[in-house]
Amino acid sequence: MATDEDKARLRAAATVMLVRDSAAGALEVLMVKRNLNSDFVGGAYVFPGGGVDPADGGNEAEALTRGRSDAEASEILGIEEGGLAYWVAVLRELFEEAGILLATTRDGAPLELEGDVAPRFVTHRAAVNDRQRRFLDVVAEEQLTLDVGGLHYFAHWITPEGSPRRYDTRFFVAAAPARQTAAHDAGEVVADEWVTPADALRRHREGDIELIFPTIRNLQAISRFETVAELIDAAKRAASVPAIMPRITITERGVRILLPGDEGYDEAFVEGRTPAGPADFNEAVRLISHAANPGDGEAATPEAT
Numbered sequence: 001m002a003t004d005e006d007k008a009r010l011r012a013a014a015t016v017m018l019v020r021d022s023a024a025g026a027l028e029v030l031m032v033k034r035n036l037n038s039d040f041v042g043g044a045y046v047f048p049g050g051g052v053d054p055a056d057g058g059n060e061a062e063a064l065t066r067g068r069s070d071a072e073a074s075e076i077l078g079i080e081e082g083g084l085a086y087w088v089a090v091l092r093e094l095f096e097e098a099g100i101l102l103a104t105t106r107d108g109a110p111l112e113l114e115g116d117v118a119p120r121f122v123t124h125r126a127a128v129n130d131r132q133r134r135f136l137d138v139v140a141e142e143q144l145t146l147d148v149g150g151l152h153y154f155a156h157w158i159t160p161e162g163s164p165r166r167y168d169t170r171f172f173v174a175a176a177p178a179r180q181t182a183a184h185d186a187g188e189v190v191a192d193e194w195v196t197p198a199d200a201l202r203r204h205r206e207g208d209i210e211l212i213f214p215t216i217r218n219l220q221a222i223s224r225f226e227t228v229a230e231l232i233d234a235a236k237r238a239a240s241v242p243a244i245m246p247r248i249t250i251t252e253r254g255v256r257i258l259l260p261g262d263e264g265y266d267e268a269f270v271e272g273r274t275p276a277g278p279a280d281f282n283e284a285v286r287l288i289s290h291a292a293n294p295g296d297g298e299a300a301t302p303e304a305t
Contacts, residue, residue, distance in 0.1 A: 009166055010158065010159070010166050010167065010168040011051050011052075011165070011166070011167050011168070012051065012052040012085075012086070012089075012167075012168050013049060013050060013051050013052060013089075013167040013168065013169040013170070014049055014050075014052055014086040014087070014089045014090040014093070014169065014170045014171075014172065015046070015047045015048065015049025015050075015090065015093070015169060015170075015171055015172070016047055016048055016049060016090045016093075016094055016151065016171070016172045016173070016174055017029050017030075017047050017154065017171065017172070017173045017174075017218060017222060018030040018047075018048065018094065018098075018100065018173075018174055018175075018176050018182075019173060019174070019175060019176065019222070019228050019231060020175065020176040020194065020228060021227055021228050022194070022196075025226075026196050026226075027196065027197070027222070027225055027226060027227060027228060027231065028194045028195060028196050029047070029194070029195065029196075029197060029200070029219070029222065030047070030048065030098060030100075030176065030182055030192065030193075030194055031045045031046065031047060031192070031193055031194075031195055031200060032045070032046060032047070032048055032097055032098060032184055032189035032191065032192045032193075033045050033046075033184075033189055033190050033191035033192070033193075033209075034046060034188070034189060034190075035187065035188055035189065035190055036190070038188075043210050044209075044210040044211060044212050044215070045193075045200065045209045045210060045211055045215070046212070046215055047171070047215065047218075048090075048093055048094045048097045048098045048100075048189075049089075049090060049093050049094075049097075049169070050089070050093040050096075050097070050188075051089070051167070052085050052086055052089040053085075053089065053092075054085075055134060055135075055136065056085040056086075056088040056089040056092060057070070057082050057084060057085030057088065058085075060136055061084060061085065061088045061136060062084055064136060064139050064140060064144070064145060064146055065084065065087070065088065065145065065146045065147075065148045066104070066145045066146070066147065066148065066149060067147060067148045067149015067150065068084065068087060068148045068149055069084065070082065070083060070084040070085075071083075073086065073087055073148070076153050077153065077170060084148065086170050086172075087146075087148040087151050087172070088136075088146060088148065090151055090172050090174075091103070091146050091147075091148070091151070092128075092135040095125060095128065095135065096125065096128055096129050096135075096185060096188075097184065097185050097188060097189050098182045098183065098184060098185075098189075098192055099113075099121075099122075099125055099180070099181070099182060099183045099184075099185075100176070100177065100180050100182055101113065101121065101144075101177075101180070102146070102147045102150055102151070102174060102177060103139065103144040103145060103146050103147055104144065104145050104147055105143070105144060106143040106144075106145075110147075110177055110178070110179075111144060111177065111180070112177075112178075112179035112180065113179065113180045113181070114179050114180075124138045124142075125185075129185055129187060150174050150175065151172045151173075151174045152172060152173050152174065152232060152235035152236055153170060153171075153172055153235065153238070153241055154171045154172055154173045154218070154221075154235050154238070154241065155170075155171035155214075155217075155218055155221070155241060155244075156168075156169070156170055156171070156241050156242065156243045156244065157169050157171065157214040157217075157243075157244050157245075157246075158243060158244065158245035159245075160245065160246045160247055160248045160257075161247070161248075162248060169214070171214075171218055173222070173231055173232060173235050174232075175228050175232060182194070196223075197219040197220070197222050197223035198223055200219055201216065201219055201220065201223070201293055204216070204289070204293050205293055205294075205295055210289075211289055211293065212289055213246060213257065213289050213292055214244075216289055216292050216293050217292070220293075242260075244259060244260060245260065246258065246259055247259075247265060257292070
């Protein structure tokens with residue numbers, strides 16, 4: 001997989017597929033649109049998430065959570081310690097980017113952001129996004145407990161070599177709270193939308209929205225489930241989650257993406273060449289993403305020309 005030098009360049013990250021059952025009976029997922037000025041595929045629709053910060057872990061964070069200890073979280077992720085920080089990072093990023101806070105009040109009830117409570121949390125969110133306040137300080141002041149038990153580990157993707165930024169990203173799934181409304185932050189993300197996985201994939205094929213390869217693969221994965229309960233149950237029962245680091249290479253046949261286990265994966269950088277820079281890498285990602293999301297009756301291909 002990744003070498004020691006690669007790991008030193010990788011930033012730990014976490015993202016969440018927040019899902020709900022629509023009035024029409026279909027499973028929907030919350031997606032947000034990256035700011036067009038983002039270094040990595042600006043304008044793409046993604047799931048809320050971002051980098052794991054040092055403040056997301058430690059004793060202070062663990063004291064404000066319920067449902068999973070750091071030791072339990074670390075065991076699930078296959079790391080020695082610090083696993084709970086990924087869960088806390090997801091909840092922080094979800095609050096920052098979409099205004100959703102998965103937490104319980106001091107009496108154990110799910111947090112509701114309605115009525116007189118909502119404006120107060122709008123102010124909290126703005127202060128956190130402006131780095132005037134820490135997320136955990138807001139949680140403590142409001143006497144909340146973060147519901148890390150409601151987040152379930154689902155996938156693990158590592159950004160390919162050649163990207164202007166590389167992340168070691170853990171994907172989670174969680175059920176959306178009943179009495180909170182998503183709203184993008186108009187900063188890092190500029191739009192938000194509840195959409196069925198099938199509709200998101202269709203709109204990508206039609207050129208309406210941009211999706212990147214891991215997002216496509218995770219949308220394809222959750223599209224197999226009809227309800228939130230079915231998806232959450234499957235995530236709970238998963239015995240293990242493999243790490244996936246695609247490799248992107250350019251040969252005379254065009255741009256190719258290879259996954260661990262694919263023929264030629266180990267030799268990808270010997271036989272071909274990696275994208276020359278950020279612009280080339282982003283264009284390669286776009287080409288490959290379209291090849292990975294074929295229409296009905298077409299087979300997905302690892303190659304794009």
